[in-house]
Amino acid sequence: MSSQRRIDWAIYAGFVILIMLVPLAMDPFWLNRIAKYLVFGMLGIAVALSWGYAGILNLGQGLFFGAGAYMLAMSLKLASATSLQQGSDKPVPDFMLWNAEPGAKTELCCITKASFLWLPFQSQWFGFAMGVILPVLMAVVVGLIVFRKRISGVFVSIIMLALVLLVRLVMIDAQPVTNGFNGLTDLGWFKVGEFEFDPYIVPTYYLVAGSLSVVLLAARLLIDTRAGVILQAVRNDENRARYLGFDVPAYQTFFFAVSAAIAGFAGMLYVIVSEFASPTFMDLSFSITMVVWAAVGGRASILGACIGAIAINMISATVSEAEGFAEAWKAIIGLIFVLVVLYLPRGIAGLAHDLIDRAVTRKAPAGSVALRVHDASSQLAE
């Protein structure tokens, strides 16, 4: 292993340890907030995988996030206490009563036109599984069509953008099943066995932090596999890869689906810590914000994009609460984005990478040139 890679892994380990230590210094309110930011960090990872590594700029990542969020939220809605107080011995979401078909029975099967779709969500684990399966299915279907047709670049971005807006519209329109604009609120807590994940307790924070750590390391390992290297080759030159015998759409679809799975999982964690799911998850602005996080952090770095997301959210939280900045913070975030794009095209991670490179070069034996650094240091290490 080259020293470069060793430093890389050390930084990843450092990050994991850091987020594990956060509960020592934070009150429950802030802990819940940080947990949300860690969820956004996971979204950063999803964007980095598809944009940075697969070269697919997805302007509709919110579709997968929203799908994951709604799937779990449906189960948690049925687990909520209010759902049991609607005059049936089985849980029925309160909003369905407000939208009930005239004369319909207060039963999940038939209270509104499509309320039967909710039936399997009486099991929390069904919702949990669907929170990953649905985004993956959507990504595979879209991916196979789009990538087989060799649609690429900005056209994929536009297709995804249109798709997320379309689904958002449908969700709002399907009020009797989705509670439309209001989204799903008043949810029960996520349960494992008898344990309830109250969003304001330390174990819930660890559920998020632990999940983020696993996803982070798994994503980092994934891009180091042969498939990850081939994917980067595909991003560099699709045709070259094709004429070497690689089924390019299969690679693109696979990583697009992995990115979707991560976004869906993040959506579920967000529901656990914030106790609601809403069509705003599928707002265009949210999907674009994710891209900004990744750009600032460094889209070519899994950890960079993750830290970018967390850092920007921390900054906006503190800045927007400081007096006189309540309105100005959006402009400040915009300014940071412009500066990063102009002066740090590879984001914060790129900057860090260059600094480490320079430090390693200085330590390397005299006479070796910068380009050979990896080589020289790996020989020293062996």
Place this chain on the structure above:
Amino acid sequence: MAQAALTIDGLGVDFEGFKAVNGVSLVIEEGELRVLLGANGAGKTTLMDLISGKTKSTEGRVFLHDTNITNWEEHRIARAGIGRKFQIPSVFKELTVRRNLEVASCRNPGVFANLGFGFPAKAKVDEVLELIGLADEADRVAAYLSHGQTQWLELGLLITQDPKIILLDEPTAGMTQAETHKTSLIVNNLRGRHTIIVVEHDMAFVREIAERITVLHLGQVLAEGSVTEIETNPKVKEAYLGSKGIS
């Protein structure tokens, strides 16, 4: 007589009325090195596109040994054993030279088969690095290579891929004389191990490598023979002087 490696039978393509390749039939024998000559627009690159699957033919068939590979998808044709070098050198620019070759060395194309770590073909990669003279550049990112080195790296990708048939589209385009000579050494080194089809304009290079030459003109085969036969062929002269015009 040697076995046919590639058989092209009446191959043609019709671009909305314009026949870029029109009923070309060729038999390339196992281990042969065939040069395709022709003026601009003669259909040389289109013929390569048809063989490698980039363009779908509208008539005729292509056989790799006994397998009919007509109009297969590119990656399937590649897996069946046809490798291709492009006119504009195309390599994986953001990967190191070694990584480029490692990707080409990958024998199993599937996503799920490649979820492991490390490319096993180190010996092969080292051998190719020596052959294309890029051993000292192995850890450089391909974007920093010179034009000639990029061309050689792409040749190296093909050698690592190890296809039965190699299609080279103007491998010396934009090269200096010294670089062209080195390229001819690399190509000559491949002779016998692979069946090679080269599209080339540079007669100096053609003389260094050619056995048999096929001349294309206006999408059809005009002549076929050795270097001397072609150079003295009156039809070829006429076509190159353009006395026939475009009609």
